[in-house]
Structure formats: structure tokens, C-alpha cells
Amino acid sequence: MDWNWRKEHLDLVLVPSGLLIMFGYHLFLLYRYQRIPHKTTIGYENHFNVAWIERIMQVEAKDRGQALSVISSNITAATSLSSISLVLSSLIGTWIGSSTENIFTSNLVYGNTSPSVVSIKYITLLSCFLVAFACFVQTARLFVHANFLISMPNCKIPLSYIEKPVTTASAFWSIGIRALYFAIILLLWIFGPIPMFVSSVIMVVTLHILDSNSTELHEFQPTPSDNSFDKIGKEMTAVTRGYWTP
Template sequence: MGKTILDYSLIPLGLVIMVAYHIWLLYRVMKHPTKTVIGINSINRRFWVRAMMEDVSKNGVLAVQTLRNNIMASTVLASTAIMLSSLIAVLMSSGSGNKSARSFVFGDRSELGLSIKFFSILVCFLVAFLLNVQSIRYYSHASILINVPFKKMCLNHRHQHLSTEYVARSVNRGSYFWSLGLRAFYFSFPLFLWIFGPIPMFLSCFFLVFMLYFLDVTFENGWAGGEEGGDDAGREDEDKLGSQNQV
């Protein structure tokens, strides 16, 4: 009974730590994007799209190759996720009657508990697969839109600016979905360790959040307009990124 209590206490606590960190990260990305790696990359991607669309005849091949590399990265993650999902489904259907392996588990050792653990891992990988598929979708759309010669088709500068922003928004959304898919892979590590008990799962949640903090937060100005535009330009880009995230 005492070991089961650990599952009921440490598992929710570990999940709360993970969810609370990502809620805080979402707030930082939306309100202070220049202080996060995700926000800085989003601003620089918008500048990159604008530069690529300035001269489509010269930069078209470079833009398509760059987006193709991103599509390949998303494809690899999606293929890995669906392969691992199939493996977990096979393990769930075959069952696990090896009691000697369960001796390493410090916590709930019931069949129901093991099924819940495998099902959680399965859902995690399926979510990662769907997110990476959406990333491929947006990158595929952007690879076509980025080569459209808007300057030759329309003389209205405002329409050209809106078209550029639309392409940049598609590229950013593809990157957001890729990041979320990668987060789903990160989230699978604590779920895997949950098989061996609630203590490894809780410790992995704590160390994973500690590691992600240093990967997500930046302590220096790394966006392209930081030295030229000053604080006013930085605030303007923060407002634009915040409005894009709310769309």
C-alpha cells in the first residue's frame, strides 16, 4: 500500500511541474519573446522570409532547400514516433507476464498500472506524430508560397507586406508544431521511466525541466534587429510576435 501511495503522490507532482513550466514558457514567449529562444528564432525567421522574398530569382533555391531540410527533420521525427507507437502497441497487446522484470519496479506492479503506463507512452508518441505531420504541412505550403513573385504580380506595397507576413506566419507555425512534436518526445522520457516506478519518473521530470530552462531561455540579445532598431524596434517585434501567437 505504501508503494502505491508513491504513485498517487509523485506522479501528479511530476506532471504538475512539467505543465507549470510550459505554461510559464508560453507566457514568456507571448509577452517577452526576445528573452526566449523560441521568440528570437521566430523573429529571425520572419526576417529571413522577408529577405528570401526580396529577390525570388536569386534566393528561391536557397529558400526551398532550407525548407526541405526542415521537412526532412519533421519527417524523421514523425517516422520515429509512429514506429515507436507501433512497438508500444505490440507490447500492450502481447502483455507482460515476466514477473522477474517487475521486481525492479518500486511502486504499482498491477496489470492495470502497467497498461496505463504503456497507454500514456503510446498517446505521447501519437501526439508527437500528429504534431510533426502538421509541421510538414505548413513547411510544404511555405515552400510554394515563398517563391511566388509578389512584387511582379502586385504593385501595392501593403499587399506585398501582408503576403510576406502570411508566408512568415506559415513558416513560424511549421516551426512551432515541430517544437511541440519535439516536446512530446521529451515528455516521453519521464513516461518511460515511470515503468520502473514513480521515483525515477519524478526525478526525470525535475531534471528535464531544469535542462529545458537553459535551452529555452536566453540571457543575451540574439535577434537580427537587436543592434540596429534599438528598444523601440524590439518592442514592435514583440508586439507582432504576440499578435501572431494569438491568431
């Protein structure tokens, strides 16, 4: 009786602990981003995004084809991930509607295998994929809006009009990726609370390494023009002047 009690209540200890570790780390990451953004990868990438927008808007609209290609690549990536999240959500929804008598409720899973707990596992996993889907859809929408603004001809557009959708799209992208990270540990919860807790610890350690930045922010200054034809023209003008000078 004591063995069954420990096995069934293991989820009550390890699962909240794993989720607390994940949520606690992301609150710590948000605090670091608000106080010292240059020490985080998110702030580092946002710095590059703003510098990229400033340089792109200095170019005429007809010469911004390369910028539109970059935006289109981001739209394609967001659309692909949103499609994957939607497909996985559909599969999980179908799985919930099917019989729960499968390998995940067998004795191979060390933890609570009651139908109610199994349903909670699937529902939380489904919620993560739906959040990821919504975030990636918003990412694509904002990049499309930025695409329209960048390609607008014969109009001087304030930089803030483009910086806001691009940085917001990057934020939605980050949230969508984090939702997939949560989905990974919840997916391992299906195999038991122990794999879920271990994966949470490993995930936090890995994310702390990936989210930390030690590279100094570079101030992107425009390079001096180096047009060879202008140099040749200046040299010919100097020679001509020297030739006709008495």
C-alpha cells in the first residue's frame, strides 16, 4: 500500500517542481532582459534588428529587394512552425479522443497512470502547442506588415513604424519557441514524472547557456563610399587641371 501511494503521488512532487524551475528561470530571464538587455541573447538580437532597420531605411525603396527577402525568410519560418504546431495539436486532440488504454497507461510508466492524470498530460501538452501556433501566426502577421512598410515607395516612413512590428514579431517568435520548450518537458511527462523533472533541469541549464551573451554590442556605422568610378573621375579631373595649368 505504501509503495502504491509513493508511486501515484510522485507526480505531485516532481511535476510542480519541474514547472517551477522552468517558470522561475524565465522570470529571471525577463528580469535580466529588463535590467541588462545586452547580457541576453534576446537583447543582443534586438540590437541587430534595430540597426538593420536603420540601415535599410536609408536605401531607396526600389533597392530594398534584399531586405524583403530577409523578411520573407522569417515569414516562411514562422509559417512552417505554426503549421507544425497545428498538426501536432490535431494529433494530440485525436489522441485524447481515442482510447487511453495504451503504453502510456501501462506499468512501464513509473507514476500516476489514472485516466484523469493522463488527460491532464495531453491537455497541457495541447495547450503548449496551441500557444506556439498562435505566437507563430502573430509573428508572420507582423513581418508581413513590416514587409508592406519597407516596400512602400515615395514615402518617408518613421523608423518606429517598422521597428515596432519587427521587434514585436521577434518577441512572439521567442514566446513560441519557449512554448515548444515547455511542450518538450510535458511530452516527457507522458513517460513519467522522473523524465519530466530531469528534462526540466537539463533544459534550464541549456537555456541559461544559450540565453547568455558576453559579446559587446557593436555600433553599426555606415562605411565610407568607395566608388571606383568616382575615384577615376577625380583623378582624371586632377590630371586635366594640371595639364592645362600654365
